[in-house]
Amino acid sequence: MLKKKEKYQVAVVGATGVVGREMVSILEERSFPIDRLIPFASHRSAGTKLMFKGKEITVQELKENSFAGLDLALFSAGAEVSRQYAPLAVKAGCAVIDNSSAFRMEKDIPLVVPEVNPDAIGDRPGVIANPNCSTIQLVVALKPLHDKFRVKRVVVSTYQAVSGSGQKAVLELREQSRNILAGKAIDKTVYPHQIAFNCQPHIDAFLDNGYKKEDMKMVNETKKIFADDSIQISPTAVRVPVINAHSESVNVEMAGPVTAAEVREALDGAPGLKVIDCPEKNEYPLAIDGAGRDHVLVGRIRNDLTNPNAVNFWIVADNLRKGAALNAVQIAELLLPR
Amino acid sequence: MLKKKEKYQVAVVGATGVVGREMVSILEERSFPIDRLIPFASHRSAGTKLMFKGKEITVQELKENSFAGLDLALFSAGAEVSRQYAPLAVKAGCAVIDNSSAFRMEKDIPLVVPEVNPDAIGDRPGVIANPNCSTIQLVVALKPLHDKFRVKRVVVSTYQAVSGSGQKAVLELREQSRNILAGKAIDKTVYPHQIAFNCQPHIDAFLDNGYKKEDMKMVNETKKIFADDSIQISPTAVRVPVINAHSESVNVEMAGPVTAAEVREALDGAPGLKVIDCPEKNEYPLAIDGAGRDHVLVGRIRNDLTNPNAVNFWIVADNLRKGAALNAVQIAELLLPR
Numbered sequence: 130m131l132k133k134k135e136k137y138q139v140a141v142v143g144a145t146g147v148v149g150r151e152m153v154s155i156l157e158e159r160s161f162p163i164d165r166l167i168p169f170a171s172h173r174s175a176g177t178k179l180m181f182k183g184k185e186i187t188v189q190e191l192k193e194n195s196f197a198g199l200d201l202a203l204f205s206a207g208a209e210v211s212r213q214y215a216p217l218a219v220k221a222g223c224a225v226i227d228n229s230s231a232f233r234m235e236k237d238i239p240l241v242v243p244e245v246n247p248d249a250i251g252d253r254p255g256v257i258a259n260p261n262c263s264t265i266q267l268v269v270a271l272k273p274l275h276d277k278f279r280v281k282r283v284v285v286s287t288y289q290a291v292s293g294s295g296q297k298a299v300l301e302l303r304e305q306s307r308n309i310l311a312g313k314a315i316d317k318t319v320y321p322h323q324i325a326f327n328c329q330p331h332i333d334a335f336l337d338n339g340y341k342k343e344d345m346k347m348v349n350e351t352k353k354i355f356a357d358d359s360i361q362i363s364p365t366a367v368r369v370p371v372i373n374a375h376s377e378s379v380n381v382e383m384a385g386p387v388t389a390a391e392v393r394e395a396l397d398g399a400p401g402l403k404v405i406d407c408p409e410k411n412e413y414p415l416a417i418d419g420a421g422r423d424h425v426l427v428g429r430i431r432n433d434l435t436n437p438n439a440v441n442f443w444i445v446a447d448n449l450r451k452g453a454a455l456n457a458v459q460i461a462e463l464l465l466p467r
Numbered sequence: 468m469l470k471k472k473e474k475y476q477v478a479v480v481g482a483t484g485v486v487g488r489e490m491v492s493i494l495e496e497r498s499f500p501i502d503r504l505i506p507f508a509s510h511r512s513a514g515t516k517l518m519f520k521g522k523e524i525t526v527q528e529l530k531e532n533s534f535a536g537l538d539l540a541l542f543s544a545g546a547e548v549s550r551q552y553a554p555l556a557v558k559a560g561c562a563v564i565d566n567s568s569a570f571r572m573e574k575d576i577p578l579v580v581p582e583v584n585p586d587a588i589g590d591r592p593g594v595i596a597n598p599n600c601s602t603i604q605l606v607v608a609l610k611p612l613h614d615k616f617r618v619k620r621v622v623v624s625t626y627q628a629v630s631g632s633g634q635k636a637v638l639e640l641r642e643q644s645r646n647i648l649a650g651k652a653i654d655k656t657v658y659p660h661q662i663a664f665n666c667q668p669h670i671d672a673f674l675d676n677g678y679k680k681e682d683m684k685m686v687n688e689t690k691k692i693f694a695d696d697s698i699q700i701s702p703t704a705v706r707v708p709v710i711n712a713h714s715e716s717v718n719v720e721m722a723g724p725v726t727a728a729e730v731r732e733a734l735d736g737a738p739g740l741k742v743i744d745c746p747e748k749n750e751y752p753l754a755i756d757g758a759g760r761d762h763v764l765v766g767r768i769r770n771d772l773t774n775p776n777a778v779n780f781w782i783v784a785d786n787l788r789k790g791a792a793l794n795a796v797q798i799a800e801l802l803l804p805r
Contacts, residue, residue, distance in 0.1 A: 282773050286624035286716035288666045288705065302664075307648050310641055321749040326640075328626045328707060328714045328754055330767050330781040335746040339727060339769030348772065361773035365716040365781070367626065369666060370708050376666045378624035378703040378716075389677060408673040411659040416666055429668050431677030434686065435620050435699035443668040443703065 130252060131200055131224060133466040136164035138199045140223070142214065143206030144168030144188050145177050147296050148228055151454035152203050157182055159458060162465070169195055170206070196221035201464070203457050204228060215256050224464055225256040226457045230342075233258040233350060240353050243459040244400035245272045249356070250463055257460055260354060261346040262452025263287050263366060263375060268354050269425045269451070270379065270444050273399035274392060275355060278383035281438075282361040285347065288369045288376040289332060290416060293448050294319055302370055320368070329368040341366055374419035375448045382439040389432045392440045396427050401451070406430050414445035422447055423455055468590060469538055469562060471804045474502035476537045478561070480552065481544025482506030482526050483515050485634050486566055489792035490541050495520055497796060500803070507533055508544070534559035539802070541795050542566060553594050562802055563594040564795045568680075571596040571688060578691050581797040582738040583610045587694070588801055595798055598692060599684040600790025601625050601704060601713060606692050607763045607789070608717065608782050611737035612730060613693060616721035619776075620699040623685065626707045626714035627670060628754060631786050632657055640708055658706070667706040679704060712757035713786045720777040727770045730778045734765050739789070744768050752783035760785055761793055 131137060139156065143149040149168070156163060166181050168188045175190035189195070191210070196202060196218040204211045204218075205228035212231045219225055232238040239249040240258045245268050250257060260268070271280050291298040298319040305315040305325035315323060322329055332343035340348075343366040352358050369376075381392075397404045405414050406428035414426035425446040433439035446452055469475060477494065481487040487506070494501060504519050506526045513528035527533070529548070534540060534556040542549045542556075543566035550569045557563055570576040577587040578596045583606050588595060598606070609618050629636040636657040643653040643663035653661060660667055670681035678686075681704040690696050707714075719730075735742045743752050744766035752764035763784040771777035784790055 284622045284718045286703075288626070288707065303648055306644050310645050310648075322753055323755055326708060326710050326755070328709060330714070330716070330751050331746070331749065338772070339746065339767070340772075341746075363718055363771045363773045363777070363779060365624075365718075365767070365779055367714075367716065369626065370664060371666060372664050376668070376705075378668070378705065380622045380701055380703075408669070408677065408679075411669065413668050415660055417661055417664070429677070429703070433701045434676070434678075435701045439701070441701060441703055443705075 130466060131464045134200070136162045137201055138165050138167070139163050140167045140169055140196065140199050140202040142169045142191055142202055142204040142210065144179060145170045145174040146205060147292055147449055148205040148453040150179070151449045152205060152457060153179055153181055155450065155454050155458045159462070161458060161461060167199070193217055196223045199223045201461060203461065205453065219255050224254060226259060226460050227256050228259040228453050228457055230261065230346070232256050233260060234353065240350060241460050242268050242354055242456060243463055244269050246354050246356070247463055250460070259453065259457045259460065260350045261343070262293055262448035263289060263343065263377065264347050264350040264354070265452050265456055266375060266425045266444055266446035267347060267377060267379065268351055269401045270396065270427055271381065273395045274381060274383065275360070277395045278385065278387050280360050280381055281384055282363070282382040284363045284380040286365045286378045287367055288371065289366060290371040290373045290375055290448055291324060291368065292373040293375070299372055302372065306370070324368060325370050327370065330365065332366040332368050340364070371416045373447060373449060374416040374445055375452060376414070376416050376443065376445045378443055380433060380439060380441050382436060384438070386437045387440060389430050389440055393430045396430070401425055402427055404428065414443055416445055419445035420447050423451060425451055468804060469802045472538070474500045475539055476503050476505070477501050478505045478507055478534065478537050478540040480507045480529055480540055480542040480548065482517060483508045483512040484543060485630055485787055486543040486791040488517070489787045490543060490795060491517055491519055493788065493792050493796045497800070499796060499799060505537065531555055534561045537561045539799060541799065543791065557593050562592060564597060564798050565594050566597040566791050566795055568599065568684070570594050571598060572691065578688060579798050580606050580692055580794060581801055582607050584692050584694070585801055588798070597791065597795045597798065598688045599681070600631055600786035601627060601681065601715065602685050602688040602692070603790050603794050604713060604763045604782055604784035605685060605715060605717065606689055607739045608734065608765050608780070609719065611733045612719060612721065613698070615733045616723065616725050618698050618719055619722055620701070620720040622701045622718040624703045624716045625705055626709065627704060628709040628711045628713055628786055629662060629706065630711040631713070637710055640710065644708070662706060663708050665708060668703065670704040670706050709754045711785060711787060712754040712783055713790060714752070714754050714781065714783045716781055718771060718777060718779050720774060722776070724775045725778060727768050727778055731768045734768070739763055740765055742766065752781055754783055757783035758785050761789060763789060
């Protein structure tokens with residue numbers, strides 16, 4: 130919880146990255162009570178100008194003493210930066226919301242999605258972790274179902290946008306697409322294989338069990354967020370040539386029989402969710418519609434014809450917003466004294 | 468079965484379409500014993516020139532009496548054309564292999580994937596149906612698993628290329644991509660929504676149960692091909708901005724416990740399959756590698772951590788070749804007297 134103040138000194142670490150920029154813009158958009166916003170980045174990006182509330186602010190180089198006198202820091206500069214600087218920020222008395230994977234699975238660090246487990250924040254000062262993008266949109270959709278029907282097992286295949294890999298990946302997709310359309314050779318820098326006009330069943334590093342880190346984030350983070358190890362997730366994370374917003378094809382088995390109609394009713398109007406499910410009018414969630422929106426969109430809700438306890442549906446969310454920056458700012462809002 | 472001859476009179480109906488062109492080229496590539504190849508198309512496309520065995524052949528307009536004296540006709544001109552002309556071809560004594568959905572689920576029509584159910588062809592003259600592209604690659608991968616472990620339930624999410632919707636869809640993806648990269652407005656003709664840089668959980672028409680025809684093709688065709696109604700398929704068919712070759716994320720539950728290693732062994736070297744599964748070297752099936760190849764590629768084989776009887780894997784196949792034209796020509800090869 131932040132101390133009671135009218136306005137706060139707020140840092141965004143990694144302010145020039147795709148998520149950092151979203152954080153700055155969402156803090157403004159949601160009128161977070163900010164006295165001064167200090168954007169930090171590496172030496173290389175220091176000096177960059179950003180706009181905040183109509184004024185130009187200059188990105189500063191992150192240093193060990195950067196956090197003196199600050200109230201809150203939102204980190205999104207990768208796990209290494211978080212591991213090095215988040216403890217320093219906490220020591221300086223600053224609340225930290227960390228979008229990296231550095232602390233997510235640490236026992237004493239809350240991992241929070243405000244629509245799902247706001248109470249996990251507790252009263253302790255320190256770091257609060259922001260879950261991975263693919264997890265966040267999934268748990269927002271699972272929450273009302275777990276409350277009402279108890280979720281037993283989820284088989285999920287993702288269709289993840291390149292923005293999740295940062296600005297360079299967006300440029301790589303655009304550049305590769307342009308070259309392929311022109312019949313030219315392509316360069317590969319961010320991804321090991323061509324991403325334009327291709328799907329890659331590969332996100333983050335492979336582990337010994339044949340899963341990728343990205344797969345296992347969905348498995349482990351979901352259990353932690355629900356504080357329920359009984360929820361089983363069978364994941365396949367796939368990168369697709371979409372610029373922004375992740376889609377997920379989700380099969381959910383509940384503890385007992387459910388119908389698509391009951392599931393639709395439970396999802397409709399639940400926090401953070403918007404049902405778009407009118408196939409006869411060609412209305413269903415699309416990545417291009419999810420980008421720039423706050424809600425997790427859900428549709429194509431239908432009975433699993435092979436299991437009376439299960440349904441299939443399709444969810445879409447802006448991975449930079451609800452999947453990262455917005456969720457972090459929502460956590461920050463929970464830290465404001467009421 | 469075709470009559471014993473040295474070479475045959477073979478028609479390709481829909482010869483100017485993406486699948487029809489593949490049929491012509493695969494008939495040549497596999498040296499099917501052809502005396503004369505007659506390409507047919509609608510009035511609009513008649514007169515188009517195609518190359519076959521180094522010679523130019525002229526596409527003829529399909530007419531009711533087109534099949535007199537022909538031995539074999541491969542149809543890929545849509546269900547309506549098949550419904551109208553395939554019976555005329557059969558009446559004229561011609562064997563028909565039909566790539567449309569027109570006859571697939573008819574009780575007396577064999578639905579054949581040569582690696583899976585070659586014996587379904589039988590001795591009766593008439594129409595043999597070629598399954599849908601998304602089904603073919605799935606059943607080729609399920610076959611060795613069903614033989615060895617008995618497949619009970621499959622949850623499959625597809626990543627389907629636009630070539631499955633024909634040449635116009637390929638042009639639409641390219642044109643939309645080009646315009647978006649240039650910051651211009653896009654046109655939509657083939658698909659109800661933008662397909663460039665987007666995923667659509669929508670292929671073919673929606674049905675009352677919330678599934679699409681494309682979803683239900685996987686469900687019903689798989690049961691028919693295996694002649695086993697106990698195989699349960701829970702499908703989600705999705706169109707992605709890939710030019711050619713479908714990918715599928717597949718979760719398969721067997722009748723008893725299996726390991727990824729046992730599944731890999733069963734798949735490795737099975738007819739029509741090629742295992743590419745070396746994640747530590749970034750080797751796994753990719754749409755861009757599947758295009759132009761005959762095999763169904765399978766990789767990312769791993770234990771389902773939520774079910775000891777299940778595994779997850781990823782399959783890729785050229786939907787125009789194994790998913791359509793190659794499978795049809797393989798059926799034709801089965802009709803040759805031995």
